[in-house]
Amino acid sequence: MSEPLSEPASGPVTVRPARPDEYELVGDLTVEVYVDGGLVSPTSSYVGTLRDAADRAARADLLVAESGGEVVGAVAYCGPGSPYVQIAGPDEAEFRMLAVREKARGLGAGTAMVRACVGRARAAGLRGLRLSTQANMVGAQRMYERMGFVRTPDRDWVPAPGVKLLLTYVLVF
Numbered sequence: 001m002s003e004p005l006s007e008p009a010s011g012p013v014t015v016r017p018a019r020p021d022e023y024e025l026v027g028d029l030t031v032e033v034y035v036d037g038g039l040v041s042p043t044s045s046y047v048g049t050l051r052d053a054a055d056r057a058a059r060a061d062l063l064v065a066e067s068g069g070e071v072v073g074a075v076a077y078c079g080p081g082s083p084y085v086q087i088a089g090p091d092e093a094e095f096r097m098l099a100v101r102e103k104a105r106g107l108g109a110g111t112a113m114v115r116a117c118v119g120r121a122r123a124a125g126l127r128g129l130r131l132s133t134q135a136n137m138v139g140a141q142r143m144y145e146r147m148g149f150v151r152t153p154d155r156d157w158v159p160a161p162g163v164k165l166l167l168t169y170v171l172v173f
Contacts, residue, residue, distance in 0.1 A: 012067070013066070013067045013072075013112045014066045014067070014112075015063055015064070018053065018063065018064045022064060023054040023062075026064060029101060030050045031051050032101070033099035033101065034050055038136075059082055060076040060079070060084045061076070062075075062077075063113055067107055072109050073099055073101065073104065073110065075097065075098040075113040077117045078095065079093045080092070084096055087130050088128075088129075091127045091128070092129065093126050093129050094130040094131055095113075098131075098140070110140065110143055121173070122173055129171045130168060132166040132168050134166060134167070135164065135167055141167070145169075148171050149169040149171045150170060151169055152170050153167075
């Protein structure tokens with residue numbers, strides 16, 4: 001398990017591809033954010049998916065946010081053809097499993113990672129970027145809306161029986 005930050009990281013946020021030696025840390029960080037944050041039950045089968053950062057890196061672009069020399073967040077950018085794509089059309093990308101450590105929130109790591117995903121989608125000539133989020137992720141939804149994402153209720157979905165409805169958003173280029 002990764003060590004929690006003793007103090008909030010400070011300094012500018014840099015977004016870059018995760019390195020193989022960071023996959024375990026990224027998996028632990030993602031589980032910490034989703035499970036400790038009450039977003040996913042510790043007994044959910046999804047915990048294994050959250051922990052498997054190496055698989056995300058192999059099948060999508062696994063990005064990390066770094067601040068003050070520490071990895072404080074991670075996200076999977078999923079371009080067309082990635083098996084991690086759930087709601088994007090053939091001319092769109094999506095991002096998944098955005099996670100920022102609680103002690104690092106408010107530093108701009110989430111915004112920086114979303115901007116990096118937007119940049120990748122635009123550079124690929126895609127027409128949009130999509131995401132799914134839980135209804136209780138209100139802070140994240142505010143960030144997405146500030147960045148120009150709009151709700152797409154026609155794409156809202158339930159990923160598995162017994163799982164709550166996921167809300168969807170798109171940023172069209």
